[in-house]
Amino acid sequence: MPSPLSQRFRAVLAAILLALTAGLLTTLPAGSASAETQGKTFRAGSLQDPNLRFVGRWDTSDPATYVGNWESPYVEAAFTGTTVKATVRDTVTVYASVDHGPIQTFDQVSGTIDLTPTPLAPGQHQVWFSYRTGEIPTCATWPSPCATFQGFTFDRGAKTLPQKDKKLIEFIGDSITVGYGTEKTTVDSYSWLLGEKLGVDHTNIARSGACLTQLSNCFGLNENWDRTTIGGTTDWDFTRYQADAVVINLGTNDAGRGVSAADFQQNYTTLLEEARAKYPGAQLFAFENLRQRYPAETEAAVQARNDAGDAAVHFIDTADWLTAEDYVDGGHPNEAGHAKIADRLAPIVAPYLGIPLPGSPADPDVRFTGRWDTSDPEAYVPTWAGSYFTTRFTGTSVTLNQRRTIDFWASVDGGEDVYFSGVSGDVDITPDPLSEGEHTLRVSYRNVAGSYKGDAVFQGLTLDSGARTLATPGRRPILEFVGDSITMGSTSSKTTLTSYGWLSGEKLGARHTQIAWGGGCLVAAADGCTGISQRFFKTYDGTADWDFGTYQADVVVVNLGTNDLSHNVTPEEFQSVYTQFLKNIRAVYPRADILALGTFSGRYLTETQAAVAATRDRRTSYVDTTGWLPAEGLTDKVHPNDLGHQLITDRLTPILGKILQRRA
Structure with a gap:
């Protein structure tokens, strides 16, 4: 019979296993904890949960x-899960946002705060939770330690997820950096907006009324910025994080306190030296304050550090950044003013951090599908038909930055593709603002017979201040459709967007692109017909070879031969070239499934089927399309209309679906 001790041990073990199964406890991921915590278990959302990210100077x-x-x-x-609650000890005003949605204000609350009174859809979600400190008496005596946090509570069985590490910007300043005068203070400030815009962590080491210089009548950041608390005496442990x-941004208040130019410059130089000592790898930016007080001295302090060999210290000239309408009281920016500052700072700071601006061509969260010429980092050019880009983004609006006149389609949040004709410059995609939160955008340029209608040059997106793009999770299979004007969708209502290739990809939830040329042949004919069997391997119509390492197609669908007959290509030549073309496709897509469609016109069917057989490739197949395209599905006896493309899609997608299911 088991001893009482072993019985208790089994009971405890059973309880732990039950809690883990229910998601009440979370095991620390391997490699993410210190030796003291490795292997321990934690309740999801508790202070000991390693998946919680605390940003700022927290007393733990x-x-x-x-x-x-x-x-x-x-x-x-x-x-x-579907709900999240936060627990605080002291009465305080807090802000929260779930899934990048509207910032909610909870005024003078304590205890458990329900952040999702309307339950969320089941799935994965994100929450941030912050505090209003300093500008209103949320605590009995400011600054008292009122920003208390005792954990999140989630649904029973819910769990927290690891989050990626981010770069961090630390802001040091006075009431302007705090966001004084705005509705939500810090979360309306340029410091918060810039951090959110760049997708980085951000800390705000600032206090209203602060000076650079410590005085009897002014709180000096030169002697206090490295403390754990405002006005405290305990030094912050800089091993906790590195900026x-x-x-x-300091100096606005020093002038009114009689600080001399020489003293200001010396104190600023010393602050830069101390910041370098604490953050040896950081880029340091000295902000010319908006009132233009001590600008020469600020720049001289930067120059002193540069002369001392520190090249990672920079002066920011803010002259003419704001106008009178951007201030609350002539001294403190309003919400629009803070947004302007953040938008001006972003392109200055981002390159030094190696962060592309959100929505720029180089932004990794903008996903380009198809063949794009990316040789110019500021202007990406789609080449073959069916190239498009997608992204997720936050905020309420998005503007497309175009170089010259162009036609394109844009779809927001999976809605109808809206046609923009003959537009250029900054094109507002959302004339009616969206609700706050996460959104999706897809843009496809209008193609005509193998080229594009207009100047198809993508130069970036403009989002709301504080908004950013978001990564698209997961990998979706890629379908590549190779052909001529039929594959392009010529004569259908929206060309590429109503072609069978586009429709098939959308129906299967796959990424899709069309390597197609209006009037193209399989064989480069003597009379000048463009040979897709050769052009397929080029970026477009030039001599540059396409880099097939850019993406790998999962399935390649070839539909060629409709035009070759009228260009006097013999059956023998067609079959020989087709065989070699299929082998060449296999060489650049070694893991793809390849489908050779019989032409809908019935031309070269025997030769196409024979070419497939000649490859001796078990993952290259012939697809008989006889009867797929009736007369009512044509516009001119050759090109499918919208009905025709839909009928082809209905016959093709079951074939593609089985392949994708097998490959999954």
């Missing part, structure tokens, strides 16, 4: 209550 000495210091410290979590950039 009390394992039951963490205390955030300075301005608007915040905590983030990715989680599953990748530090933006300093």
